[in-house]
Amino acid sequence: MNNTRVLLKRRTGGIPQEQDFELVDAATDRPAAGELLCETLYLSLDPYLRGRISGRHISGAINVGDLMGGEAVNRVIESKSDRFRQGDIIAAHSGWQSHPVVRADAARQVNPELGPLSTLLGILGMPGLTAYAGMTRLAGLKADDTVVVSAASGPVGSMVGQIARRKGCRIVGIAGSAEKCRWTVEQAGFDRGINYKTETLRDSLKRACPDGIDVYFDNVGGDTLQACMEQLAFGARVILCGLIAQYNTNEMPPGPNPAFIIKARATVRGLVVYDHEDLRPEFEQQVSRWLKQGEICYREDCVEGLEHAPALFCRLMRGENFGKAIVNVQGTDFKSVP
């Protein structure tokens, strides 16, 4: 049984290329005491990885020759820890490999009853918790708020909108294709989708938010953030969560003029999901219930086999994915508990 791994082969500026990654096969490591040998079922690809490749992300750099990082849902094949048994399903930051050895104290038991296993990396995982923490803890959401979210068809954005919708808010999503916009409105129940690639963002925002933006949940930064800051309503709340627009650059481009914050008496807050781990039990219970009742929907962009991870990651960084980027590592359907 080999362990297939994907390493960072070179570090370039700009949008990553498939050639930046290298697939290697090696013998599977043996687990030592306190460790678990696992098979990776689903691997999550997330935009923050681009920041790790640049060495700029708070969770640490990925250097040339390193295993690509990322969270995965794994099944324990062999346990050298009394905390887990063979067959257990765990989540761990075990990276882009098929058969990782994971320290038991770095693994998190997951409940496969919560929903399909792949959703433990999306709507029921880190992106879902990000949206949940932002909307329930930081946004000060009120029923008549007009909420705008960027990267609206992604796992964070679609969850932000659906939580706000359940609260009774008006939801405007910003996304990069007609298909994504259609999905946010027809499937996820947004009131309006704005295609920033074909529409004039400022004009469309004005029409969609005639009384201004009460809550803006920002996943992208750049000009989208600028345009939203210009149209904040009095007392607006802005949650800064992601900066996709600048992940592929080596600069730190400037941001919006502070006058927009003063004029709107806005409150702008930075959100990093790691700070909100305490919310996870409540979040899992709540979102799992919504999911089982068919009250929220999600979208996945899934490939089968680790060899396709680089291509999907590159698509993700070009904004060409549609939904949560997931690698089904074993190529088998684990939607139900195996």
Added chain:
Amino acid sequence: MNNTRVLLKRRTGGIPQEQDFELVDAATDRPAAGELLCETLYLSLDPYLRGRISGRHISGAINVGDLMGGEAVNRVIESKSDRFRQGDIIAAHSGWQSHPVVRADAARQVNPELGPLSTLLGILGMPGLTAYAGMTRLAGLKADDTVVVSAASGPVGSMVGQIARRKGCRIVGIAGSAEKCRWTVEQAGFDRGINYKTETLRDSLKRACPDGIDVYFDNVGGDTLQACMEQLAFGARVILCGLIAQYNTNEMPPGPNPAFIIKARATVRGLVVYDHEDLRPEFEQQVSRWLKQGEICYREDCVEGLEHAPALFCRLMRGENFGKAIVNVQGTDFKSVP
């Protein structure tokens, strides 16, 4: 009895010049029913007026030919309202004129027992209330916070620091001359004054705030804001209050990259004093007591006679004033109740 008035003569870009203003004499208006004829005792000059000249301030534009605006402490000479009597001291936005006629419902009775009359425009007036609202309502101030404030020797900045000092915080002031820095430390009790004109701001901030900045109260924007955002501590609070650095430009220059807010999990809020009028009674009582007990100090940059208002305003906009810019309009000492 003539009414001497100062009008805006021309609108130029950049820092205002004395020639932009015109002194004119006219007969004093007669008060109609509900109005008060006053003599202006002290006139406040404030940086926000520059924004009104540009037509960009929320309190409305001052156009060429208009009376220059601004708040003043006035004495009622003749009252056509039952709300005020001759001899009453009022505050009103009556502008740069010696004998205004003011609508009684736009005048605010002031208590001349609170402190010297000129301070009702400074430490006991709008700038003081600005600092008080920011520090007591928005800053979430804790005793071990490191607080940084720009324009530190001005009426807002010096009050921000002194309120924080009373709470037990470490205070670092940023100002534009050695004399101003010395005053903030020796008189106002700041722990450190940074002269941004002669020191390397980022290095000095690092030395003064080795654990980062917990609270930054920003009166200036521009590069000072940028430098402070780069050094925020985890959970920092930033209060955006003034943008002196951009008042003299016609552009909206960009601001700091949002990544600094995310990294620090900072909360950034816009402060406009008009929203906090409800705090005024508490504020006046508190600050008056501190003032009488000699626990806080203030500094005024005072000229005598309206004809000197343009020069003082231009100095203010060049950052060459030192303390609250005040015009003693009648040229007599009204520090005690006349």
